[in-house]
Amino acid sequence: MKVNLSATGFWRINNIVGKYTGDLYLNEDEGGILLYIRIPNSGSIMSYLELPLEIPFITGTTINGAEMTLVNCSRISTNSRVGSEEIFGYKAHFMFNGVNFNEEEDIKFSKMTICIPGIIQWGDVSNYVRPDLDKKEDSLIDLKIVEPVEIYSNETYSISYYLTFSDPFHLMKEEITLKQTPHLIIEAQSIQTIEWFMKTANQMKRLIEIAVGIPLNYGEMTVESPEVYYEFEDDEKHIRPLEVFHSYKHDVSIKNSTKRLIKHDYLFSLSELRQANFSQWQEVATIMEPLIELYIDSLYNQDLSVSRHFLSMVQALETYHSRRIAYSIHDFKKRVEKLLEVRPEPFRKQDREFLLDGCKGFVILRSRLADLLLTDYRFIFHTGEFKLLEFPQIITNTRNYYTHYNQKLENKALKGEELIIAFHILRNILEFYLLKELGFKEDFIHERTRERITPIMTSNDIRKADKRKNHQ
DSSP states (O other), X not given: OOOEEEEEEEEEETTOSOOEEEEEEEETTTTEEEXXXXXXXXXXXXXXXXXXXXXXXXXXXXXXXXXXXXXXXXXXXXXXXXXXXXXXEEEEEEEEETOOOSSGGGOEEEEEEEEOTTOHHHHTOOSEEOOOTTTOTTOSOEEOOOOOEEEEEOSSEEEEEEEEEOOOSOOOSSOOOOOEEEEEEEEEEEEEEHHHHHHHHHXXXXXXXXXXXXXXXXXXXXEEOTTSEXXXXXXXXXXXXXXXXXXXXXXXXXXXXXXXXOGGGOSOOHHHHTTSOHHHHHHHHTTTHHHHHHHXXXXXXXXXXXXXXXXXXXXXXXXXXXXXXXOSHHHHHHHHHHHXXXXXXXXXXXXXXXXXXXXXXXXXXXXXXXXXXXXXXXXXXXXXXXXXXXXXXXXHHHHHHHHHOOGGGGGGSOOHHHHHHHHHHHHHHHHHHHHHHXXXXXXXXXXXXHHHHHHHHHHHHHHHHHHHHHTO
């Protein structure tokens, strides 16, 4: 990552008495914030620990008088120029423009506005609209300012979706650009640290990533504090938003952020999310963190082999069943017996074997997959040419082959197109349960699950028909 010299000034560590000369380097596009503190030294080399390795905050004033505060600073380099100076390099997570905080506990805020590019289609609202041509025959576009759309609120904080927009002031130009940018607005009832806001934003960003099926990044950020304000002659105070440079921009590069999403491209939209039970999701999000990591990791690493994506999805489903349905063999057996109560007597023996066969001291993968596939007998997944009752064992054999490279299972393991189809079926199953955990209504879950798998199966049918035609 390339950084450019942004400013030279004087810096205080944790606002302790004494200041250092230093150079600030920034890369706004990738979130690079580097500070090199220079200490004149004509004697012997200074101790490596002359300055702390980790510094909560550093305040600075440039030679032009601009103020700034760097937060969460970590040492990245130490360089001694014998007889001249010592240079201590630090990388910061955040930089607040226009303010010097006095104490670490002062670095707290009541509101954050953070851009997430590439989610306008998910939000499904626009400031620019088609005008009523009956009333405005000479107009091609109109402006209808969208108010923030509340996603969730409780007694602690609220999250809203908001679009900023450009409104060109100078119209006598050959080219006029209109731009609208999606943001999350997080407002806290009491002041919170920047880390608290980022944790809340990350939780929401992950949820949107699950919805749209692509990795997302952060753009510009501003924060507000009741203690940072403009004061005019009449003593009236107006909150002064602080521009924030941050290191979270480099998480991922989005190649297709401008690609138009269609209905089958996302699991749910913003308007649909508002119908879910967001508080229910928050209660289980921590428990489900490992499987969410696996799901998101598959999105971020598109260049992985099909077998790696397949293995991640299997592990995610196994983790979900263990954490949310039945961990121990004792709990699983109790669940099976309760589950079978709704089944007609002639089917119970077969279903019990389907669920429990092979389980001794622990719940095996095949049984966990079988249980997830049955969905409490309330939904039937489309498994294509794979027979429903055989699918869990096929997936288990394939997982064991790719994980342990058991050559005895090679002929039973899926490969090529079959492996790709199996991956999509497994993801379809996982998404069913993600929607369930989000508190969507059953009808919506069933309909969306069928919609999500239909294009995959249609594509598979076309390929098979083409193969048959070529062999005639």
